[in-house]
Amino acid sequence: MSVEEPFPREINYLRVSITDRCNLRCFYCTAWGTWEKLPAPEILRYEELLRIAAVAPKVGIRKIRVTGGEPLVRRGVVDFIQALHEVPGLEEVCLTTNGVKLQELAQALYDTGLRHLNLSLDTLERDRYLKITGSDNFLEVMAGLEKAAALGFNPLKINCVVLNGINDDELLNFALLTRDYPYQVRFIEFMPTVDPERWAHHFLPMAEVRRRLKVLGPLEPLEPEGTAGPARIFRLPGFRGDLGFISSVSDHHCPTCNRLRLTAAGRLRPCLFAGQELDLKVPMRQGATDELLASLFQDAIRLKTCESGYRSLDSPLPGRAMVSIGG
Ligand code: SAM
Numbered sequence: 001m002s003v004e005e006p007f008p009r010e011i012n013y014l015r016v017s018i019t020d021r022c023n024l025r026c027f028y029c030t031a032w033g034t035w036e037k038l039p040a041p042e043i044l045r046y047e048e049l050l051r052i053a054a055v056a057p058k059v060g061i062r063k064i065r066v067t068g069g070e071p072l073v074r075r076g077v078v079d080f081i082q083a084l085h086e087v088p089g090l091e092e093v094c095l096t097t098n099g100v101k102l103q104e105l106a107q108a109l110y111d112t113g114l115r116h117l118n119l120s121l122d123t124l125e126r127d128r129y130l131k132i133t134g135s136d137n138f139l140e141v142m143a144g145l146e147k148a149a150a151l152g153f154n155p156l157k158i159n160c161v162v163l164n165g166i167n168d169d170e171l172l173n174f175a176l177l178t179r180d181y182p183y184q185v186r187f188i189e190f191m192p193t194v195d196p197e198r199w200a201h202h203f204l205p206m207a208e209v210r211r212r213l214k215v216l217g218p219l220e221p222l223e224p225e226g227t228a229g230p231a232r233i234f235r236l237p238g239f240r241g242d243l244g245f246i247s248s249v250s251d252h253h254c255p256t257c258n259r260l261r262l263t264a265a266g267r268l269r270p271c272l273f274a275g276q277e278l279d280l281k282v283p284m285r286q287g288a289t290d291e292l293l294a295s296l297f298q299d300a301i302r303l304k305t306c307e308s309g310y311r312s313l314d315s316p317l318p319g320r321a322m323v324s325i326g327g
Pocket of ligand 1: 022028029030067068069070071096097098099118119120121159161188189190191192193322323326327
């Protein structure tokens with residue numbers, strides 16, 4: 001089944017939020033505490049998630065990233081990831097985590113066949129970690145990272161949202177991690193979700209991030225991977241790991257955006273910034289066929305135009321905390 005859509009891009013990547021619960025309270029991800037949790041019955045059950053995952057390859061999805069909320073707080077997540085690996089047509093299963101439970105679960109996750117792991121980490125300082133996340137789990141996260149590296153997760157990506165005035169004095173320290181470790185450290189522009197004024201206060205454009213990293217040497221560009229997202233990847237001469245830059249705000253990447261999102265409530269979201277969501281849960285619970293679910297996917301792909309992405313403070317915002325949309 002192929003879908004005609006207005007840009008020469010293949011929509012092959014689905015980010016699946018399996019829960020809107022999280023064990024951290026990062027101030028920017030919870031949109032300064034405006035985060036409302038779903039009642040448990042509203043969250044898709046694993047068998048429903050697996051049914052959607054089985055339909056997705058019929059419309060071209062080849063890669064699924066499990067996210068949240070914090071996916072590792074949901075009971076049964078390891079079995080779910082194991083089952084995803086068995087879905088015909090899915091070529092890549094990835095996980096994004098804050099790493100708090102990684103030390104405990106890394107081995108079991110590795111044993112499912114999972115190799116693609118993204119760890120969100122915005123600071124390398126314990127006190128600051130507490131301030132950003134509201135939680136004193138820095139040492140656990142670092143232990144989890146070490147364990148994941150020792151097991152051989154690869155690619156192992158560290159996602160750092162750059163927050164002006166909060167962690168922008170750590171850019172060099174993050175980049176220097178790639179001198180000693182084969183990680184991909186990715187700097188991500190802070191995106192506005194609900195409060196443009198507070199967002200503007202902490203926004204730092206990626207061009208400025210790159211300018212500050214110049215002291216480390218010339219950035220050598222690398223080719224992006226097949227189903228890779230919007231990151232531009234580089235390596236510093238002689239370094240073991242890579243650096244990625246994601247400029248979702250200053251250089252919006254709509255024409256190459258290859259992703260859809262599924263919220264924990266079972267709504268398919270064509271674009272982070274466009275408000276539209278297509279409900280899969282209610283039709284599925286009312287007995288929808290796989291064909292109907294596939295046609296809803298196709299509708300979502302058709303709705304994925306290039307007019308919705310973030311362009312200026314006049315652009316519509318997601319209107320919800322990232323933790324509840326599924327980052
Ligand atoms: N709990 C998991 C984690 O921490 O990776 C998965 C969900 S979390 C919503 C996914 C990512 O979204 C995190 O890296 C977080 O830093 C990022 N994020 C949240 N709000 C953001 C924003 N306004 N702009 C850019 N990234 C954001």
